[in-house]
Amino acid sequence: MSQDPAARQSSGHQSSEHPSPEHRTDGLLASLVAAEGARAKTATEFVEATLKKGILTGALPAGMALRQEELAREFGLSRMPIREALRQLEAQALIDFLPHKGAVVTEISLDDALDIFAIRRALETAAFALSIANLRPDDLSRAIETIAEIDAEADPARLGHLNRQFHMTLYACAGRPKLLALIEVQLASYDRYLRFHLSARGREHMAQDEHRAMVEAAAARDVATAVAILERHIDTAAEALKQFYAAREAISGGA
Amino acid sequence: MSQDPAARQSSGHQSSEHPSPEHRTDGLLASLVAAEGARAKTATEFVEATLKKGILTGALPAGMALRQEELAREFGLSRMPIREALRQLEAQALIDFLPHKGAVVTEISLDDALDIFAIRRALETAAFALSIANLRPDDLSRAIETIAEIDAEADPARLGHLNRQFHMTLYACAGRPKLLALIEVQLASYDRYLRFHLSARGREHMAQDEHRAMVEAAAARDVATAVAILERHIDTAAEALKQFYAAREAISGGA
DNA sequence: CCTGCTAGAATTGGATCCAATCAACATTGG
DNA sequence: CCAATGTTGATTGGATCCAATTCTAGCAGG
CATH class of the missing domain: 1.20.120.530 (GntR ligand-binding domain-like)
Structure with missing residues (x-):
C-alpha cells in the first residue's frame, strides 16, 4: 500500500461517507493532499510532508487543533501514520504535543x-x-x-x-x-x-x-x-x- | 499503564523468558532503564529519554542497529512506543531511519x-x-x-x-x-x-x-x-x- | 566455479482493537 | 442557589495483528 501515496485517498472504503459538518480541515487539506504528488516512500513521510507544507504555508493556521482521527479520514489512512508524522512535526517545533490532549499547531509571535x-x-x-x-x-x-x-x-x-x-x-x-x-x-x-x-x-x-x-x-x-x-x-x-x-x-x- | 514507567519492566508477562544469546542491547540498556527513574508521563517519552541518554553517553555506540522488537522486550513494552520514540530521535539526528531497513545510531565523524x-x-x-x-x-x-x-x-x-x-x-x-x-x-x-x-x-x-x-x-x-x-x-x-x-x-x- | 533467480525468514509499515485519561455536564447534598 | 462529585463522552496512548518490503540463502543454469 505504500507504493503510491498519491492514490491513497482513492482507496475507496471510506470516501463518500461522513459529510459531517464539523470537519474543519477537509477543504484545507484536500488540495494539499493532491498537490503533494507521488514523491514519498511511506505513508508517514507523505503525511509529514503534507502537514508540514500546510503549516508552513499557513493553510493550517497557528493554534489549530489537529485531531488524529479527522486527519486519518482526510488522508484515507489509519491513525498510526498520522501519529508518527505528528511526532516528527513536534520534534521540528511545528506543533505542540500535549499528552492525552492532542496536537496543536504552534503559535507564532x-x-x-x-x-x-x-x-x-x-x-x-x-x-x-x-x-x-x-x-x-x-x-x-x-x-x-x-x-x-x-x-x-x-x-x-x-x-x-x-x-x-x-x-x-x-x-x-x-x-x-x-x-x-x-x-x-x-x-x-x-x-x-x-x-x-x-x-x-x-x-x-x-x-x-x-x-x-x-x-x-x-x-x-x-x-x-x-x-x-x-x-x-x-x-x-x-x-x-x-x-x-x-x-x-x-x-x-x-x- | 503510563503512571509508573520505572516499574514497567516488571509488569511481568514476559520477564524471565527469552534468555536468547543474540540480544546485544540487554546489558547496555538494563542500567539505563533503571536509572532513568520515574520522571516521564508516557511510555514514549520514557523510551525516548532513555535511548537519547544511551546514545549521548555512548552506551549505544555509533552504527549500532536498533531492532524494534528487541528494544520492546528490553523495555517490557510493545513495539509502538518504541517506534514513536525512534521517530523523534530521528528528527534530532541521533539515529538514521531507513524505510523498511530499521534504525541505526548515526555515525560520528x-x-x-x-x-x-x-x-x-x-x-x-x-x-x-x-x-x-x-x-x-x-x-x-x-x-x-x-x-x-x-x-x-x-x-x-x-x-x-x-x-x-x-x-x-x-x-x-x-x-x-x-x-x-x-x-x-x-x-x-x-x-x-x-x-x-x-x-x-x-x-x-x-x-x-x-x-x-x-x-x-x-x-x-x-x-x-x-x-x-x-x-x-x-x-x-x-x-x-x-x-x-x-x-x-x-x-x-x-x- | 560463478551468476542469476527464487523462496523463505526477518523486520518494518500500517490497521484495528482495547485501555487510560481528560473535559464537560448532569446530579445531589449542603 | 451554589459547590462538590459522579458520570459520560470524546480523544489519545498502547497492544496486537496483518501486509508489504528487504535481505539472505539455496538452487538451477551457464
Whole structure:
C-alpha cells in the first residue's frame, strides 16, 4: 500500500461517507493532499510532508487543533501514520504535543520571529563567510537566475521556496552539511512569517536589491562586505516584521 | 499503564523468558532503564529519554542497529512506543531511519564534529553577546560554582551535563528562548564527542582557564573580549578533537 | 566455479482493537 | 442557589495483528 501515496485517498472504503459538518480541515487539506504528488516512500513521510507544507504555508493556521482521527479520514489512512508524522512535526517545533490532549499547531509571535532572525543571523553569516571562497561561477549565475525567478513569481508559497533556494545557493559551498541543514530548517520556519508578512506589505519586502548586492560581494570575494549586507538584510526584515506587528496591534487594540 | 514507567519492566508477562544469546542491547540498556527513574508521563517519552541518554553517553555506540522488537522486550513494552520514540530521535539526528531497513545510531565523524563546532561558534557567540548585558550577579556566581563542580566531578556523563550547565548559565539572559533551546541541543550533541575525547586526553581539555576568563569578561561587561575568548575556547576544542582523530587514524592506519 | 533467480525468514509499515485519561455536564447534598 | 462529585463522552496512548518490503540463502543454469 505504500507504493503510491498519491492514490491513497482513492482507496475507496471510506470516501463518500461522513459529510459531517464539523470537519474543519477537509477543504484545507484536500488540495494539499493532491498537490503533494507521488514523491514519498511511506505513508508517514507523505503525511509529514503534507502537514508540514500546510503549516508552513499557513493553510493550517497557528493554534489549530489537529485531531488524529479527522486527519486519518482526510488522508484515507489509519491513525498510526498520522501519529508518527505528528511526532516528527513536534520534534521540528511545528506543533505542540500535549499528552492525552492532542496536537496543536504552534503559535507564532513576534518574539518567536525575532528568535528566528537572531538564529538566522548567526548561522547564515557563518555559512556565507565559509562559502564565499568556494563559490563557482555557475553558483553565482544560479543565484542571479533565482533572483529573476523571484521577480516573476506570484504565489507566496513558491516565493518562500525561491527565497530559500537563493540563500542556500550562496551558502552551499561552506562544506558544512549539518550547518546548512540547520539553516534550511530555520529558513523553512521563517516561511510561516514571510507569508502573511508579504500579504500585508507587498513583495517589495523581499529586498531584491540586497539579494543582488549579496551576489556582487560574493563574486568579488569580499567576505566582510557580503556578511555586512546579509546582516543588514536580515535586520531590515526583522524591523519590517516588527512594524507589521505594531501596526496590527494598533488596529486590534484600537478597535 | 503510563503512571509508573520505572516499574514497567516488571509488569511481568514476559520477564524471565527469552534468555536468547543474540540480544546485544540487554546489558547496555538494563542500567539505563533503571536509572532513568520515574520522571516521564508516557511510555514514549520514557523510551525516548532513555535511548537519547544511551546514545549521548555512548552506551549505544555509533552504527549500532536498533531492532524494534528487541528494544520492546528490553523495555517490557510493545513495539509502538518504541517506534514513536525512534521517530523523534530521528528528527534530532541521533539515529538514521531507513524505510523498511530499521534504525541505526548515526555515525560520528570528525567532519560532523567540525560542523557542530561551527554551529556552536555561530550560535553561542551570538547568545553570549546578547546575554552579557543582562547577566545578574547570581548568574555569575552560579557559573563560578559550576566551574568548581566540574573540577570535582569524575563521571564523564555528568561532566558533559555540567559543561552544558556552565555555558547555558552564561547565555541564559539573552532573552531568546528558541536560540537557547537550539544551543542546548547542539551542546547535547557535542556530548557524544566530549565523552571519548575526555577519555583519551584527560579532563584538562575542559579548558577551565577559558571558562574562568569567560566569566571574568562577562562580569566586566566586556562583550568583545568575552566573545573572543569563547571563539578561542571552541576553536581549541575543535583543534584538540582534530588531533585526537589524527592520532587515532595514525594508529589504525599503521596497524 | 560463478551468476542469476527464487523462496523463505526477518523486520518494518500500517490497521484495528482495547485501555487510560481528560473535559464537560448532569446530579445531589449542603 | 451554589459547590462538590459522579458520570459520560470524546480523544489519545498502547497492544496486537496483518501486509508489504528487504535481505539472505539455496538452487538451477551457464
